[in-house]
Amino acid sequence: MTGTKKNIMLTPGPTPLPPEVLAALSRPILHHRTEAFGEIFQFVLDAMRRVYMTKNRVLMASASGTGAMESAVVNLLSPGDEALVYSTGAFGDRFAAILKAHGLSPTVISEEWGHAAKADKLAAALKQHQKTKAVFLQQTDTSTGVLNDIKALAAAVRANSDAIVVVDAVSSLAAEEFHMDDWGVDVALTASQKGLMNAPGLAFAAISERAWTLVQSARLPKFYFDWKTYDKSLKARETPYTPAVAMVAAQAEALKLIEKISLKGMWKRTAVLADYTRAWARKNGLELFATDPAHILTGVRLPDGVDGSSMLAEILREEGISIADGQLNLKGKIIRIAHMGYISKPDLDAGFAALEKRLAKVQAA
Amino acid sequence: MTGTKKNIMLTPGPTPLPPEVLAALSRPILHHRTEAFGEIFQFVLDAMRRVYMTKNRVLMASASGTGAMESAVVNLLSPGDEALVYSTGAFGDRFAAILKAHGLSPTVISEEWGHAAKADKLAAALKQHQKTKAVFLQQTDTSTGVLNDIKALAAAVRANSDAIVVVDAVSSLAAEEFHMDDWGVDVALTASQKGLMNAPGLAFAAISERAWTLVQSARLPKFYFDWKTYDKSLKARETPYTPAVAMVAAQAEALKLIEKISLKGMWKRTAVLADYTRAWARKNGLELFATDPAHILTGVRLPDGVDGSSMLAEILREEGISIADGQLNLKGKIIRIAHMGYISKPDLDAGFAALEKRLAKVQAA
Structure with missing residues (x-):
């Protein structure tokens, strides 16, 4: 902010x-x-x-x-x-x-x-x-x-x-x-x-x-x-x-x-963002968490050795982008990227860039 | 609005x-x-x-x-x-x-x-x-x-x-x-x-x-x-x-x-508005409802024959001023003028003018 x-x-x-x-x-x-x-x-x-x-x-x-x-x-x-x-x-x-x-x-x-x-x-x-x-x-x-x-x-x-x-x-x-x-x-x-x-x-x-x-x-x-x-x-x-x-x-x-967008338009918008996120995860070799995934949110497993909690805290601190951590026993192990409501493709792109930068650093280390 | x-x-x-x-x-x-x-x-x-x-x-x-x-x-x-x-x-x-x-x-x-x-x-x-x-x-x-x-x-x-x-x-x-x-x-x-x-x-x-x-x-x-x-x-x-x-x-x-105003300043502000409202009521020959009145709100009895509910509805409709009616068995019989928070003297003056205009009409009839 x-x-x-x-x-x-x-x-x-x-x-x-x-x-x-x-x-x-x-x-x-x-x-x-x-x-x-x-x-x-x-x-x-x-x-x-x-x-x-x-x-x-x-x-x-x-x-x-x-x-x-x-x-x-x-x-x-x-x-x-x-x-x-x-x-x-x-x-x-x-x-x-x-x-x-x-x-x-x-x-x-x-x-x-x-x-x-x-x-x-x-x-x-x-x-x-x-x-x-x-x-x-x-x-x-x-x-x-x-x-x-x-x-x-x-x-x-x-x-x-x-x-x-x-x-x-x-x-x-x-x-x-x-x-x-x-x-x-x-x-x-x-x-x-x-x-x-x-x-x-x-x-x-x-x-x-x-x-x-x-x-x-x-x-x-x-x-x-x-x-x-x-x-x-x-x-x-x-x-x-x-x-x-x-x-x-x-x-x-x-x-x-x-x-104005229509209810069907809202459903479609969420689905498009979910597809877009899944494609991004595949491209980056990241596994989807849910076997039966929703459109509203994509859970992505992080590679072993990545501490998701501190990575997300860093992204928020340095770039002002909020991405949700896993809950309970999934804390630090998955990230949750939401697609509902007013969330847009440019928002996702910013989040993806922030994630890629940090994942690349970890994988290079 | x-x-x-x-x-x-x-x-x-x-x-x-x-x-x-x-x-x-x-x-x-x-x-x-x-x-x-x-x-x-x-x-x-x-x-x-x-x-x-x-x-x-x-x-x-x-x-x-x-x-x-x-x-x-x-x-x-x-x-x-x-x-x-x-x-x-x-x-x-x-x-x-x-x-x-x-x-x-x-x-x-x-x-x-x-x-x-x-x-x-x-x-x-x-x-x-x-x-x-x-x-x-x-x-x-x-x-x-x-x-x-x-x-x-x-x-x-x-x-x-x-x-x-x-x-x-x-x-x-x-x-x-x-x-x-x-x-x-x-x-x-x-x-x-x-x-x-x-x-x-x-x-x-x-x-x-x-x-x-x-x-x-x-x-x-x-x-x-x-x-x-x-x-x-x-x-x-x-x-x-x-x-x-x-x-x-x-x-x-x-x-x-x-x-910034200070807590004491807030208490005083409410008390000043309550005094101001009580003085207005007295000046207009209106009786206060509460024997032990608060500063946050003044309940005022309406003269016999005044239908408070329709008067307040008219004030809201014609002038955009919200004043509260009596509740339950007091509906139409008292009006409730609040003094807490950001309510100000000019707000009260506008309300008083709207009330006086209509009370005068009733009393002239």
Whole structure:
């Protein structure tokens, strides 16, 4: 940020913001119980329905994506309920942790990091656990850059169970192809700072009528995240508690940009950047981490002997380019290059140049 | 916002923002796990300690003030615990609602709206309920503009009970005199959009060591609002979940302004505007609502026959000035004029002129 350094973010949220969105963030604040704010808020919810590809109700709270994940757990389930988590990374594990924090004992099935969830394995697990009330899935997990086939997984749930299908689309929505209604997804969660091209601070949930039946009887304790309270405020085009009004105004601008580019255009843009990054990795003899890679993020294994953490710290310090390190046991071993939202080819080129320079030094040593 | 209309907010949050804060909101986004963000975040927490007048730890989450209130409940208490709420308005009632949502049965004592909590009444209630683990108070309640004497109330708790003193300072911090440590407050909650002169979206909690002992054993379920998780991230100058980074950058600017004016200067500024508003009300023959009025907000009774709701709607529509209506059974009967944060005398003058014009019309009719 200082001197002549770039300020480039290749991180999987927060992501860089388009100038129109930054400008909206700094417009004079609107009060949240006014006609003017109501119009912006209504536009955001309607546009979000188009991004989710759904006719379902969409609710918004001021929180991070983890808040959205917890809201699904506490609004769908009651003490003693059975739930199933199919984990393919750190965020799948987080769903399990949230369920356990609320006193539930979820069945957790998982794949090795980098491998996608398998529909037949999910079907088999549901046959064993016939009382499962809700299944928790991730479309993409930014810890590894894996893509799960939500269409196939949701179909497997529908064919074998009455369970509600909950999808964490926090890192994928507006960036990966997603059809909430056509695919039979009941609850889809997201946050503002990834494919939605806004700053972090807003969480969204789209909820099917089938899921709403569960919401009405769910008894896990909640207050701030109680969806029924948010639903009641929708008529007045309001939220029950003071929303992050500046973020809502910025979200409206970002959604207008998404509609200008078109949703398909956004999906394509992410795919093009992913292809471009994979080609760069191949050219440089770097192995992709995920066996089933997403478009939103490419995880790249570093050669043995390269300390990724200190290399990325140096790139940020010297060049002002943020690239994400591996998480947990992958720290220092992989790098994660994001492609969602407003991230562009020139951003990637700058990141690639910075990486190549340092990898060449290590390999020469 | 359109044409030549003003955009003046006399509402008790969101409040208008200083230009420096608006500018910070639209600076390029920083990744939250970087040195640069860590420095800003650390400054915010340190400056918040100075605003709270405390040496205690301060935690921050992305949420509204209600999220901060719920976080205190779930982090301090366990199933079956006894809690006491002293309600002097809508936000006091909200504490009771949060406690009940989490399966607790709080003792609720209250005053008629507009009247302050009484230390001797609190002492008597605590003598009756000796197992009380936590007492929940409001410094000011924006539903009425009442000010509670937290120094006296906290002293009454300390003299009669081992209960933790929790204060909702959401609408008062940085605007009303507050001395967390000197007054013996254990937990003080606030949010970004009032005295702190930032947009809504950040929630803060300051927590004493005495309260932290309770935090370590509290068993109410929680995840997103689990203070222990936020506390663990402090060492790395991070939050556990992606914070609202733009709002944090803006909060840093607002806190710099507060330090420039000085905390005492901020308290005085609010008091001067409150005096000015009370004088205006007297001059116009309007009765103040609160018997024990706060500085942050003046509640003014409207003359019989005036429909406040439609008058305020007209003022907003025709002049672009937001003034808050009464809440619940006071809707249409009182108006609430805020004084905290960046609200200025010229803002008040514009509001007064708009009100006088319409009140004169009604009285002439």
